[in-house]
Amino acid sequence: MSDSNWTDRIVGARMSVDQEFSSRIAQSELSSQQWSLVMTATELEIDNPDDPENAQMVANTDKLDQIMPELENIESGMGAMGGGGAGGAGSSSGSSGGLVDSIKGALGLSGGSGVDDAKRDAAEQLTAEYADELQAQIKSNGQWNSVCEAAASETSD
Structure with missing residues (x-):
């Protein structure tokens, strides 16, 4: 069930798109660390x-x-370190957030589902844009047909 054959063929294109896409991430509500985590949880596939x-x-x-939950932990950690984010007032108020909120978030007990929904929506939109950019890059390199052929042969195995 490994799709390494076709994904190995697009490593160069991914590196190129990653560099170009970094400015898009900088303009989004996700940090680069959060984006990296999103991409580890995202599987690129070729339909048809x-x-x-x-x-x-x-x-x-x-x-x-x-x-x-880990996306929220990254954001909480950035706010606690003064790295921006939506931390806001009271960030130096000891344990009234930080660790307790991180533990709650890791356990899925944090009450801020609106933030999770917004982050998830942003992640889904960005990954869709990334897939489109990657496809365009692969096509411009003249590799699309061979990549599709490799992906098709893997799905028929």
Whole structure:
């Protein structure tokens, strides 16, 4: 079930898109650390690889729920270190947040589901944009047909 064959073929394109996409991440509500975590939970797939003309690279974000508490922990940690974020007033008020909130978040007990929904929406939008950019890069490199062929052969195994 490994898709390393076709994904190995696009390493160079991914590196190029990663560099170009960093400015898009800087303009988003996700930090670069949060984006890295989102990408570890995202699987890139090719829908309809048998038909390169109509095939599309998509970002499968089904595993995002598993990392959402950690996204909040990263944000909390950045606020506590003075690294920005939406920490706000009272960040020096001892234990009335920080550690307790981090533990609650890790256990999925934090009450701020609105923040989680906003982060998840941002992550889904950004991963979709990333997949589109990556597909465009692979096409411009002239690799799209061979990548689709490799992906199609893996799905038929």
